[in-house]
Amino acid sequence: MAGEQAPAQREAVWRQQMAMTVSKRQREWSRTHFAAYGYGWRLSDADGLLKVSHTGTLMGMYSLVTMLPERRSGFVVLINGEAGEARSVLDQVLSERYTTPARTRSVAYYADALEREAQAPAAKRAPDTSKRTAIAPAALRGRLGLYRDPWFGEATVCARDGQVEFAARKSPLLAGKIVSVGKRLLVDWSADEVDAEAWLDFAAAADGAVTLTLAKVDPDADFSYDYEDLAFVRVGDCPGGESRP
Structure with missing residues (x-):
């Protein structure tokens, strides 16, 4: 059989x-x-x-x-x-x-x-992100907090030492400072093992909730960095105020 x-x-x-x-x-x-x-x-x-x-x-x-x-x-x-x-x-x-x-x-x-x-020159290459500026917590006021994706779980966007850091609770390597590159925000991962950086985009949902999406900076990066599949929604304030736990 x-x-x-x-x-x-x-x-x-x-x-x-x-x-x-x-x-x-x-x-x-x-x-x-x-x-x-x-x-x-x-x-x-x-x-x-x-x-x-x-x-x-x-x-x-x-x-x-x-x-x-x-x-x-x-x-x-x-x-x-x-x-x-x-x-x-x-x-x-x-x-x-x-x-x-x-x-x-x-x-x-x-x-x-x-x-x-x-x-060979190619139209689809990672953009130049060498000019980076640290983001002050005041610049993201109203967007700092605890976020949750239904599959990935929780992540924080919180102030730490005068800057702002993204940190995933279940994936310790996915943590880094948020910087600006032109008009966009980027996570500068702290761990060398993470070789695909991510753009961050905040938006407001119809019900007023703050949402957060990520996207690969390098469109040619390995597909397993599937940041685009994550859909974070702000669910609370940063633990302990604006500091990272």
Whole structure:
């Protein structure tokens, strides 16, 4: 019975649930026409064949699982280090061994392609945020306080040592000073391990509540920094007045 159920279960988790943007790199490297998310898997076509994959990213550890069902093949990549580009190159080269075995593009070929990509001017790059000014608590009066996102939990935007700090209660690494860059606010994370900074935007809801949303400063940052999915609402004052707890 289990053997009979497996194909149906596999078809269910590999069914497209959410469309994803096909990147320029996917089009050029693999002639990809579609990309989507299933139940826990990324789905796409590579050189005309179905590709089922997912990455894993944690500080100092990068991984990849790729399956090519029509070739009854797959592979796993485990890297003990910060190596996102190496993972991309290995995924491409190993995939091609099954999708287009006659193609002779090497690791060096794709490493050089990434180098050219990094050096080429692009419209979608992180803006210059080098000119930063610390925000005084008085500038955010009425917006300081305790915020809550239904999924992520609580975070504070509170005064500390004459400045303002954002701090997530359940994620200690997500804490840093709020600074202004031009007309926008940005969180300058204190921890070096957090390499994707976030814009902060305050707004007023229809019922008068103060809301807070975050967005990646670098639009090309790893998708796992899904700040855009958070929807904070102010639910109270800063604990102990305007000071961070």
